[in-house]
Amino acid sequence: MLIAYLLKVSLILAILTLGYRWLIQFETFSKMNRVLLWNNVFAAWTLPFIPLPNWGPIEVQEEFHQQIQN
Numbered sequence: 001m002l003i004a005y006l007l008k009v010s011l012i013l014a015i016l017t018l019g020y021r022w023l024i025q026f027e028t029f030s031k032m033n034r035v036l037l038w039n040n041v042f043a044a045w046t047l048p049f050i051p052l053p054n055w056g057p058i059e060v061q062e063e064f065h066q067q068i069q070n
Contacts (some may be wrong), residue, residue, distance in 0.1 A: 005048050008047075008048035009044050009045060009048055012043065012044040012047050012048070013040065013041070013044035016040040016043060016044060017040060020036060020037065020040060024036060
């Protein structure tokens, strides 16, 4: 459980950091940059707690879970 949470946090933080570097890194507003970086950290630690709905048709999900168990 903890490993899965930490992997999600790492993935979200990596995506948000890449987005920051690509879009905002060279802006001269240092206070805004700091606020956005702190928002990235906050989002990375809180987003994994939000449950996502099951994606895809039920049949596909059930077949996937059966293949994993076998």
